[in-house]
Amino acid sequence: xxxxxxxxxxxxxxxxxxxxxxxxxxxxxxxxxxxxxxxxxxxxxxxxxxxxxxxxxxxxxxxxxxxxxxxxxxxxxxxxxxxxxxxxxxxxxxxxxxxxxxxxxxxxxxxxxxxxxxxxxxxxxxxxxxxxxxxxxxxxxxxxxxxxxxxxxxxxxxxxxxxxxxxxxxxxxxxxxxxxxxxxxxxxxxxxxxxxxxxxxxxxxxxxxxxxxxxxxxxxxxxxxxxxxxxxxxxxxxxxxxxxxxxxxxxxxxxxxxxxxxxxxxxxxxxxxxxxxxxxxxxxxxxxxxxxxxxxxxxxxxxxxxxxxxxxxxxxxxxxxxxxxxx
Amino acid sequence: xxxxxxxxxxxxxxxxxxxxxxxxxxxxxxxxxxxxxxxxxxxxxxxxxxxxxxxxxxxxxxxxxxxxxxxxxxxxxxxxxxxxxxxxxxxxxxxxxxxxxxxxxxxxxxxxxxxxxxxxxxxxxxxxxxxxxxxxxxxxxxxxxxxxxxxxxxxxxxxxxxxxxxxxxxxxxxxxxxxxxxxxxxxxxxxxxxxxxxxxxxxxxxxxxxxxxxxxxxxxxxxxxxxxxxxxxx
Numbered sequence: 001x002x003x004x005x006x007x008x009x010x011x012x013x014x015x016x017x018x019x020x021x022x023x024x025x026x027x028x029x030x031x032x033x034x035x036x037x038x039x040x041x042x043x044x045x046x047x048x049x050x051x052x053x054x055x056x057x058x059x060x061x062x063x064x065x066x067x068x069x070x071x072x073x074x075x076x077x078x079x080x081x082x083x084x085x086x087x088x089x090x091x092x093x094x095x096x097x098x099x100x101x102x103x104x105x106x107x108x109x110x111x112x113x114x115x116x117x118x119x120x121x122x123x124x125x126x127x128x129x130x131x132x133x134x135x136x137x138x139x140x141x142x143x144x145x146x147x148x149x150x151x152x153x154x155x156x157x158x159x160x161x162x163x164x165x166x167x168x169x170x171x172x173x174x175x176x177x178x179x180x181x182x183x184x185x186x187x188x189x190x191x192x193x194x195x196x197x198x199x200x201x202x203x204x205x206x207x208x209x210x211x212x213x214x215x216x217x218x219x220x221x222x223x224x225x226x227x228x229x230x231x232x233x234x235x236x237x238x239x240x241x242x243x244x245x246x247x248x249x250x251x252x253x254x255x256x257x258x259x260x261x262x263x264x265x266x267x268x269x270x271x272x273x274x275x276x277x278x279x280x281x282x283x284x285x286x287x288x289x290x291x292x293x294x295x296x297x298x299x300x301x302x303x304x305x306x307x308x309x310x311x312x313x314x315x316x317x318x319x320x321x322x323x324x325x326x327x
Numbered sequence: 328x329x330x331x332x333x334x335x336x337x338x339x340x341x342x343x344x345x346x347x348x349x350x351x352x353x354x355x356x357x358x359x360x361x362x363x364x365x366x367x368x369x370x371x372x373x374x375x376x377x378x379x380x381x382x383x384x385x386x387x388x389x390x391x392x393x394x395x396x397x398x399x400x401x402x403x404x405x406x407x408x409x410x411x412x413x414x415x416x417x418x419x420x421x422x423x424x425x426x427x428x429x430x431x432x433x434x435x436x437x438x439x440x441x442x443x444x445x446x447x448x449x450x451x452x453x454x455x456x457x458x459x460x461x462x463x464x465x466x467x468x469x470x471x472x473x474x475x476x477x478x479x480x481x482x483x484x485x486x487x488x489x490x491x492x493x494x495x496x497x498x499x500x501x502x503x504x505x506x507x508x509x510x511x512x513x514x515x516x517x518x519x520x521x522x523x524x525x526x527x528x529x530x531x532x533x534x535x536x537x538x539x540x541x542x543x544x545x546x547x548x549x550x551x552x553x554x555x556x557x558x559x560x561x
Contacts, residue, residue: 196445273438
């Protein structure tokens with residue numbers, strides 16, 4: 001069969017397949033309403049035929065324009081047909097009920113390591129700076145220390161805020177950007193043999209400890225702790241989890257076992273993905289709490305501390321017990 | 328035809344038993360795509376700033392949140408769409424696929440975009456650029472981990488028109504690769520100078536028989552053979 005015979009024989013099929021692919025792409029662009037629906041079954045049949053014809057065309061060394069046309073149309077159809085839709089309410093429920101806490105438990109040693117990397121510097125610097133406040137200047141400059149002191153002192157109107165941003169919503173946005181930045185650094189730093197994660201965990205732990213120690217020493221402990229303790233349940237946990245995810249990547253590089261380093265890294269990324277979704281979600285919750293709840297200083301301390309205790313208990317028991325039953 | 332030896336072509340086999348040819352996109356194409364996306368984001372941010380200035384306190388929040396969304400979710404949202412690419416990449420004819428040639432999954436898209444942080448280090452996407460320049464498939468670190476690739480979308484190829492000459496049956500039996508080479512030469516004929524065409528056609532002279540002929544005569548006959556091979560035998 002000559003190329004021209006081949007082409008004229010199947011031209012109609014290819015044209016239809018190309019039109020269908022175009023139609024699907026157009027539907028994606030302009031919303032489902034405008035373009036008519038595409039018959040999935042027809043698309044699949046035409047696609048499979050085009051695949052056979054492409055194989056034939058290659059085998060018979062037909063001219064490049066013919067082969068490339070077939071490559072193009074099968075490639076586009078392949079992308080459409082195998083598109084995976086993983087989101088949706090059911091998938092999300094499954095993720096919250098089982099996927100996320102199970103992934104965290106699977107990585108419990110990484111989580112433990114990340115917790116220690118974060119908490120030990122926090123405690124050490126907290127205690128140290130509480131004893132010798134001038135040491136705070138070795139962690140941050142005088143202006144920053146001053147800013148923190150201002151944020152947690154005085155009228156309570158601008159508690160925990162930079163003075164220039166002045167509304168709950170604005171702070172919500174600011175917290176998201178800030179915390180997400182920290183967490184993503186902790187995660188991505190894992191690519192450098194885990195050293196980046198370790199650095200960011202220790203660094204942020206030290207910062208937190210320094211601020212806490214310094215403010216406690218200044219007698220602002222109560223305002224500070226009552227402000228941060230609630231959202232810390234989500235925020236610090238999320239930062240630790242992001243660090244744990246980063247450490248997992250680092251370990252995959254350092255100790256790939258029987259895989260190549262690259263394969264090991266890809267495997268680790270797939271396994272750790274639910275944790276990444278999870279900590280991003282937790283950061284969102286933390287920012288919401290921080291923006292809208294933590295600033296409500298008019299509530300009596302006992303209410304605020306009990307809500308904080310409930311949050312901590314909730315978060316911890318979620319990771320310890322949620323999704324253990326297999327059903 | 329073995330093209331893999333010189334080319335950066337990557338083959339991925341589909342369940343249908345054909346191999347998709349993926350052409351990884353190099354640094355320049357991705358750089359311009361990034362610039363375009365960056366310009367789009369800047370435009371949106373400026374517009375959002377104008378709007379939020381009118382809305383007061385909540386406006387600031389909207390602005391900061393939109394900064395966040397643009398920074399982190401802009402690529403993810405577009406990569407998971409039908410085009411499989413951000414507007415910048417689409418404009419440059421690129422798309423993001425898995426190593427297997429499949430459309431990018433949500434987890435992979437999120438991973439590759441969160442790891443931008445690592446690619447960006449130490450500054451101006453330094454590690455990302457080094458990684459892309461060192462690898463044959465031009466992956467940045469995020470692509471390596473997520474198992475994704477940025478590839479050129481296959482371009483539409485114009486239907487080749489062969490020069491109008493009289494069809495000639497080949498004088499000797501020729502194999503498939505030789506046939507393909509002759510047809511390919513004929514479809515490129517209009518883009519070459521006459522001298523170069525003669526030179527190349529002379530290589531195929533045995534196909535037309537009649538030793539002793541040379542130059543334009545041989546070329547004409549070789550082009551005629553191409554026509555015959557394509558099936559235009561009248």
